[in-house]
Amino acid sequence: MMTMIGITLKGIFRDRVFQGIMVTACAFLLIPVIASLSMRQVTELSVTLSLSLISFILLLLSVFLGGTSLWKDIDRRYTFSVLGLPLSRQSYLLGRFCGTALFVMLSAAVLGAAAFAVVCYSSAIYPADRPIIWSTMALCILFDALKYILLIAVAFLLSTVSTSFFLPVFGTIAMFFAGGVAQQVHEYILSPASESISPVVRQIANGLYYLLPNFEAFDLKVNAIYGLPLPTGGLLLTLGYFFVYVTFLLSVSTAIFSRRELR
């Protein structure tokens, strides 16, 4: 499996994805200029823009790397030659997943360093009213990366049942939006405002809430931007949720992939 992780990472670097990220990361240079347009919260706006840029790049990575990785191998018949070697389908899939997840973590670390530099620069020029809590910002980036690793697991699951890239790519994008609003919809269903909705629809919405990945828990941007305290218990629960959900998705993916007829 370690070999597969190495091959995946090498493949991503060979496709010049990292160079692409670095070019996109040039947008960090514009952040202090845009943030200076703010009236009262220049540093806060720098943090907002930096975190959003990281999140956007990681989203692109998870959708396109996660959604095309398996499908590309099957389409190019690469899987025939690899699976002919003494390597189980499970190790192949998990290796691919871990390699992609590792690359997302690496990108988050590099982009995070750039974000820290930008915020440092902005706060030196326009001192912030609120203290910048660097550890909160680091945790925000870490949890963002975890969220996109979870999304990659979703993309891998969709890849195992798909014969083209449409389902993994567009299905992952749809899942990203659905997972982002799942909490809001659930709260609306619980509120008195939803009394007019039929019980069947409410039951379906409730069922989907527990079935779909909940990305709201991974979003710590408000805490990082405004220096709000982090709930330790909540973070531990989110970590537990992440590990259980990813393990579940990967076990279903490997089960489907092991039974899949590759032609």
Added chain:
Amino acid sequence: MKTASTALICIVIYSFLMVPFTTYLHKKPFVEKLGYVPSVTALKIVSADHKELVAASLVLKVLMYFGGQVEKPESQIHIPPDYMAMSRMLHGAVKLDPYNMDAYYFAQSFLTWDVKQYKMANDLLAYGMKYRTWDWYLPFLAGFNHAYFLKDYGKAAEYYKRAGELSGSDLSRLLAGRYMQESGQTDLAIAYLSAMEKGERNPSVKKNFRLRMTAFQEVRRIEVARERYLAERGVAPPSLDVLVRDGMLVPPPKDPYGGEFYIGSDGRVSTTSKFAFAGAGRDTTSKESK
């Protein structure tokens, strides 16, 4: 060779064309518009985990629009700012990110002075205070609204006390004390505007505060002359012209908004512009009736 020379010719023609082309675009008449923004519910779904970014971009959009309105370049077709659209957009921004200070601060500045929607401004500030519990600015602004615009001195003192506790600032405590009694309104407005102007970074908003402060300083000058006339002659001055003619008001007061100052029948100093460019020259009837 042929294609290379064609490309070269195109580049040369393009370079020559760009100068008049950009000059034309620079002078082309335009109308500063805020444009359409979808409902907050839709924005919440589409913005996914970028709610803070979308909120900040809405605020910046309003700021750019307002900046364009204040600067008024020659080629701009001027129409009064669409304050209600600005308000809608800023309300949407705080629904997406209830911590965004720029939105509260800017909405407060035009909802009170320009649109006179004091309740809407205070409701927005109260909403912000639920989230920005550490921020002294929001109760400071709410205190000013209650005292200056709504004449609710008890509530104003309450807010200023809260602002003073949060900031440890002497200004807030001073204002809290002074608002307990109805006096020195113009001085307080000048003190408030001066504090706001000093802390402001955005050039358009800063210019707006400075302009309003200049107008209030002129009002204060007229009030001082009015008091002097009353002390010397024992009667209130019949009009502002009398103060100018008797040398009590040198140089004559000038409204930076383009209006004309006058002393009303109740003795209060007002201006035909109502402290807004849009109001300049439109309130002559009220002046004449006074």
